[in-house]
Amino acid sequence: MENTGGVLAVCGAPPPLHAKTTENGVPLLRKGALNLYVNMPCPLKVVAKMAIGEFAEQYNASHDIQLYSPMLHDGNSKGIEGELKAAQSEDELPEVLVASGLHTVLSRHFKKSFIDTGIYTGITSPAALAVMPESFRKLATEHNIGIFGIGYWSIVLDLSINPVESYPRRWRDLVEPRFKDLVTVHGYNGKASIATLLMILKEQLGSGAATDFARNIRNIWHFAEILKRIDSSEPRRTPFNLLPNAATVQMPSRKNAAILEFEDGPVLAPMLLFVKTSRMEECQPIVNFFHTDIIRQALKRGDLSFAEDVNWQEPFSFPSWDYLLNNDYEELTAMLDIELKQGLRPDAFQL
Secondary structure, three states: OEEEOOEEEOOOOOOOHHHOEOOOOOEOOOOOOEEEEEEOOHHHHHHHHHHHHHHHHHHHHHOOOOEEOHHHHOOOOOOHHHHHHOOOOHHHOOOEEEEOOOOOOOOHHHHHHHHOOOOEEEOOOHHHHHHOOHHHHHHHHHHOOOEEEEEEEEEEEEOOOOOOOOOOOOHHHHHOHHHOOOEEEEEEOOEEOOHHHHHHHHHHHOOOHHHHHHOOEEEEEOHHHHHHHOOOOOOOOOOEEEEEHHHHOOOOOOOOEEEEOOOOOOEEEEEEEEEEHHHHHHHHHHHHHOOOHHHHHHHHOOOOEEHHHOOOOOOOEOOOHHHHHOOOHHHHHHHHHHHHHHHOOOOOOOO
16 A cells, blocks of 8 residues: 555555446546436337436536436446446445346445445335335335336247147246246346346245246347247247346237236336435436436336336235345345256357
8 A cells, every 4th residue: 555645545446436437438427427327228228318318418508517427428338337336435426326127226235335324315206105015115215225117027928839738827837847948038148137037936936946947948038139039930939038028018019929917917127216315405306307207208118117107006026125135136146147057058048
C-alpha cells in the first residue's frame, strides 16, 4: 500500500466503477449525473430504450444535473451486473436501478451492503401494496425489496409435432421420465436461464430435481432460435418449449403453437426498482416516469405488467421468499447450474 496525500491506495485494487466501461466502451456511470441502470428482458430492450430515451431528452433539457444511462448510448449491458455486485461503496452505484432478475439484488454482498443498510430504498407503489399477497407485501415493507413489475415464463406447445400421450399438468410433472428429450428451454452463453423454475422444483421435489429435469431437456437455445424452430422442419424441435412471455408474444400468429396452461400457473418473474435513499428527492421525477402509462404500455409489449395491474388471485409459481432471502442467490444458482449440467445431454447447446 502507498499513502497518496492522505488517501490510502491499495496496490492492485480494481478501478472504481466510474472508470469502467461496458464491453463496447460505453461508461458504466457518469460522475455528477443521475445514473440510471435498466436491465430489461431482451425482447423489450428496443421499446424500453425508445421510451426512456425520449424522457431523458426532455429531462436533460430542463435540469442542470443530467440523467445518464449506458443503454441510451448503445452500451452493451453484458457484465454490468457483475460490476454492480462487486461495488464497495454508494458512489459506485447508479442512483436508480431497475432489475428484471434477482441475481444482483439478492446476492449476499449486494443485499447486505446496500439494501439491508437502507442505502437503496426499494420502491413499491401504494396501489401495488394494496392488491398483492401478504408474502409480497411483507417483502416490500419488511425487507426493502421494491416490486415494480411482473412478467411470466410459460410452456409453448409446438402443435406441429405428433402429440404425446398426455401433457404435463403442473411444473413438477416435467421432471417425470416420460418427458425425456421433449423439452427445450431458453438459454445462452452456455447456461440455461431457468433458475427460478429449478428453485421451484428443488423446493417441491428435493435435491435431485434439477438433474432429473435436465435429463428431459433436449435443447438449450436462445429464445429467438426456439421461436424460429417451432412449427418448422427442424428434427430436434420439441413439443414443450420454456420461454419468457416477453419472447412468446413475438411469435408469428401463423405458427401452429399454443400456450400450455398449468394448474399452478406460469412461473412469475418480478421486476425490481431501487433508488438511492440519499438522492430520493432528485430522483422522484424518474420514479414518477417509471409509473406512467408510457412505461405501462411499453411493458405490455412484452406481456409484462405493473405490479398493481396483476390479478394476484390467479395461480402462479414462484420459490418461497423465505428460501430466497435466507440464501445467497449466487450460491443457489451456481449449485443448481452444476446439478443441471450433471443430467444434460452433451449436445444440448448445439444449434
